[in-house]
Amino acid sequence: MIHQFYAGLAPWLALSLLLLGRNPHPSRKRITGSLLLALVLLRIPVMDWSSYAWIRDVEANPSFILTALLAVALCRRVGGPSLFGPCDWKAAWIFGSAAALVLYPMGLGLTRFDSYELGWLPALPVATALIASTLLLGGNRFGIVLLLPLAGFFLHLQESRNFWDALVDPIYSGISLIVVLVTVFRKRTAPSQTPQCA
Amino acid sequence: MPHPARLTLIAVAWLLCVLVICAEKHPFTAVPPSYQNPVPATKVNATRDSPFYKEEFINYAQHIQMAHVASLAELPDGSLAAVWYGGSYEYWPDVNIYFASQTNGVWSVEHSIMTVERAEHDLGRPVKCPGNAILLANPDGTLRLLFITIAMGKWSGSELNTCLSHDGGLSWSPVSRLTLSPLFNFSELVRNRPILLATPQPGADPFWCVPIYQELIGKFPELLWLTVNHGEVIAQKSRIAGGCSTLQPSLVPLDSRRAVVLLRDYTADKKIFIARTPDAGLTWSKPVPTNLPNPDSGVSGLRLSDGRLLVAFNNSTLGREKLSLALSRDEGKSWKVIVKLDNDPDSYSSYPFLLRTSDGMIHVAYTYTSNAIKMVTFNEAWITDQEAKSQNP
Numbered sequence: 001m002i003h004q005f006y007a008g009l010a011p012w013l014a015l016s017l018l019l020l021g022r023n024p025h026p027s028r029k030r031i032t033g034s035l036l037l038a039l040v041l042l043r044i045p046v047m048d049w050s051s052y053a054w055i056r057d058v059e060a061n062p063s064f065i066l067t068a069l070l071a072v073a074l075c076r077r078v079g080g081p082s083l084f085g086p087c088d089w090k091a092a093w094i095f096g097s098a099a100a101l102v103l104y105p106m107g108l109g110l111t112r113f114d115s116y117e118l119g120w121l122p123a124l125p126v127a128t129a130l131i132a133s134t135l136l137l138g139g140n141r142f143g144i145v146l147l148l149p150l151a152g153f154f155l156h157l158q159e160s161r162n163f164w165d166a167l168v169d170p171i172y173s174g175i176s177l178i179v180v181l182v183t184v185f186r187k188r189t190a191p192s193q194t195p196q197c198a
Numbered sequence: 199m200p201h202p203a204r205l206t207l208i209a210v211a212w213l214l215c216v217l218v219i220c221a222e223k224h225p226f227t228a229v230p231p232s233y234q235n236p237v238p239a240t241k242v243n244a245t246r247d248s249p250f251y252k253e254e255f256i257n258y259a260q261h262i263q264m265a266h267v268a269s270l271a272e273l274p275d276g277s278l279a280a281v282w283y284g285g286s287y288e289y290w291p292d293v294n295i296y297f298a299s300q301t302n303g304v305w306s307v308e309h310s311i312m313t314v315e316r317a318e319h320d321l322g323r324p325v326k327c328p329g330n331a332i333l334l335a336n337p338d339g340t341l342r343l344l345f346i347t348i349a350m351g352k353w354s355g356s357e358l359n360t361c362l363s364h365d366g367g368l369s370w371s372p373v374s375r376l377t378l379s380p381l382f383n384f385s386e387l388v389r390n391r392p393i394l395l396a397t398p399q400p401g402a403d404p405f406w407c408v409p410i411y412q413e414l415i416g417k418f419p420e421l422l423w424l425t426v427n428h429g430e431v432i433a434q435k436s437r438i439a440g441g442c443s444t445l446q447p448s449l450v451p452l453d454s455r456r457a458v459v460l461l462r463d464y465t466a467d468k469k470i471f472i473a474r475t476p477d478a479g480l481t482w483s484k485p486v487p488t489n490l491p492n493p494d495s496g497v498s499g500l501r502l503s504d505g506r507l508l509v510a511f512n513n514s515t516l517g518r519e520k521l522s523l524a525l526s527r528d529e530g531k532s533w534k535v536i537v538k539l540d541n542d543p544d545s546y547s548s549y550p551f552l553l554r555t556s557d558g559m560i561h562v563a564y565t566y567t568s569n570a571i572k573m574v575t576f577n578e579a580w581i582t583d584q585e586a587k588s589q590n591p
Contacts, residue, residue, distance in 0.1 A: 047324070057350070109416030109440045112484075120434045125218045125219055129211045129212050129215035143207065160377035162377060170382060
């Protein structure tokens with residue numbers, strides 16, 4: 001039951017963000033309406049199953065980082081405090097794309113070594129704590145987000161018992177890769193004055 | 199000097215890390231794996247016994263358009279159990295997993311143990327249809343079903359699931375899903391015989407090594423390591439080979455540590471491939487082709503009491519025909535075809551599943567003309583007899 005509840009958080013947050021649209025200052029009414037409508041939409045039956053069940057059929061283990069990033073984005077979108085600065089987002093996208101490059105090509109059979117196996121070993125939580133510590137020492141708030149996979153995995157909030165699934169999922173990885181690629185492309189075509197991150 | 203709040207968060211990170219590592223069970227890395235005696239105690243003497251050979255249909259009473267991928271297991275009382283999937287056609291929602299057991303040489307009428315509705319109910323998510331299934335006969339008498347459900351698409355959209363029976367296959371516990379793949383958990387499939395591993399201490403929960411495979415972007419063989427800890431199924435996997443080359447491994451232990459896998463070919467070579475492990479599956483050699491043909495169809499192997507290896511396979515590069523047996527006297531380096539199991543030129547015989555029971559009998563269950571599950575039973579004396587005949591036709 002706890003797995004189903006957790007797996008519903010990310011779709012709900014993502015759908016709420018979509019429903020809020022691009023209006024920079026949504027009214028309280030619109031915010032409440034969007035959050036509730038997202039819940040209703042996830043309950044709409046499609047071929048005997050709720051739309052949420054179909055989403056969960058594809059992705060039953062949204063990563064804790066994806067869920068946290070959606071929550072951060074929604075918080076900002078509804079007029080709450082801006083929890084993440086540009087450097088924090090940059091760290092999130094670099095981490096997501098790096099993890100994707102380590103996990104998916106090898107995990108899906110490109111090599112004889114299967115990086116997904118590392119998720120059943122203690123090495124990955126240690127590496128996560130190490131990266132989180134480094135980021136926190138530098139004042140990067142993505143380091144705080146990296147505590148969530150450790151906490152969520154310890155609390156068994158996901159169906160999966162592989163730590164990779166706590167860290168990344170195909171959606172977070174895909175978005176990260178796109179953002180990093182677009183950023184690199186833009187930098188190469190027009191060098192910009194992006195802030196230097198610690 | 200770092201901010202005190204940052205130091206607190208860093209301390210929290212490492213505390214959580216320690217909690218995760220301590221709370222997580224790592225049964226498979228606690229002790230190096232080893233196979234139980236690859237050939238069970240048997241009263242058979244290949245040279246003294248008279249040859250025995252028998253053919254029968256497991257689903258003799260079943261009127262069905264398609265029955266496929268049979269697998270067998272020996273229950274603790276010595277009786278046989280079989281599972282297969284059947285329905286109108288692969289991927290159709292009327293596909294069920296069927297179960298039958300053999301007592302005193304007579305097969306029971308099959309009954310459905312897994313339907314789309316049952317899987318959907320237990321898993322709480324949409325299921326297109328069930329598919330390949332195998333049985334794991336635990337030493338405590340319980341029977342574990344390991345089977346795939348297709349979430350969407352075709353076989354590449356498969357997921358592995360498991361449930362347990364305490365009454366010899368009559369009733370089954372709720373189904374739980376195993377998470378084994380990083381990309382939406384898609385494309386983990388099972389087909390061949392599981393191997394029981396030696397447990398760290400007597401009476402401990404059984405450790406199983408199950409050959410599985412992936413066919414999403416690549417097609418490659420893997421091993422599923424499965425055990426139970428306080429009722430919780432613990433499943434991890436490791437890779438035999440990568441790429442897009444071979445699949446459906448058949449694991450054949452040679453002794454307590456060494457083993458070979460025989461592999462279905464997905465390359466243009468059209469040969470059965472073989473890979474070796476010196477450490478019970480932790481590391482593997484690169485798969486190499488054998489001298490046996492393979493028309494991209496399933497193979498099954500086992501080790502005989504005198505160390506010879508037996509393989510059931512389609513002796514063709516064209517299609518799933520000429521289901522045959524071959525022997526190797528050098529642990530898989532060279533093979534010799536000894537007999538064709540089905541002589542009917544029009545028959546479609548494929549997906550063999552070899553099992554050696556504790557009475558020394560060897561059983562091959564396979565798909566026959568797409569809607570029947572046939573089983574051939576013979577002893578080692580019959581194999582020796584056929585080998586002699588093949589040398590002096």
